[in-house]
Amino acid sequence: ATLTVSPDTFVEVLTDVINNGNLIVMSDGNLKQINKVTNTTPVTVRRHHTLTEARKEYNFISSPVAGQNMKMIYGNNAANVPFVTVLRESTNSFVNATSTDYGVVAKGFSVREPRLAYVDLSGDNLPVDIAQYKGVPNNGDISLVFPTYTTGRGYNLAGNPYPSNLDLIELYANSTTALIDPTFRFWDNSVNDIYTQMGGAYQGYSYALFNAATDTDGFGIAAPGNGTGPKGTKIPNRVIKVSQAFMVRATGAGAQLNYNNSMRRTSNT
DSSP states (O other): OEEEEOTTOEEEESSOOOOSSEEEEOTTOEEEEOSOOOOOSOEEEEEEOOOOSSOOOEEEEOOSBTTOOGGGTTTTOGGGOOOEEEEETTTTEEEEOOHHHHTSTTBOEEEEOOOSSOOOOSSSOOOTTEEEEEEOBOOSOEEEEOOOOOTTOOEEEEEOOSSSEEEHHHHHHTSOGGGBOSEEEEEOGGGOOOOSOOGGGOOOTTEEEEETTTOTTSBOBOOOOOSSSOOOOOOOBSEEOTTBEEEEEBOSTTOEEEEOGGGEEOOOO
């Protein structure tokens, strides 16, 4: 049988998810678990992306399933994804992701849009703007430990590791707050005109901001733009959607983000 979790709906599960057929979580659907159990069977999670005409932009994304190769999320064809990069804190620069990176739960990736010559090998006949994740859904307690800290740097890419939405304020409060800057940065590629990942050389005008310590009303601020082009219109809030990644800065050695099921949400914003 096939169970489809449609947009703006949710399935809430007390224990583990056992899939003997097809379980598909559509974009803006939520699959939430309550107990800290280990899943063993795979599901499919889909996420819609608004693509640009030239397909030169990057998106900050994170996998809701274990071990996902981010080169395979568009049409199950690695050739469709020109670049998958990760941010190396020690050099404050983006480098190509490796298979080891894909094994780190809650890690964030900067992934370039699928190429114009898109070829769908998935057999699912999906449109080009749908990213698809296939694997065992992440669940329970997850700690993303930042492996290094360099004075004056500290930037890392992290993300929502679950196939359900996540409360960012609760994530920050449950993590090493004394060692983490509460301002989380979200990439808004609609105001970006630089098509390489610059790391420490970048001035930050395409980042929308949310401060998990002070934005108690639940809303952050849009990306400012570079002063000559458009300003951002996307305003982040405390609810982080499925597969969304973000920039977070450690302020000292030993920083980590601590996720758990109590932070998971089924409401869409």
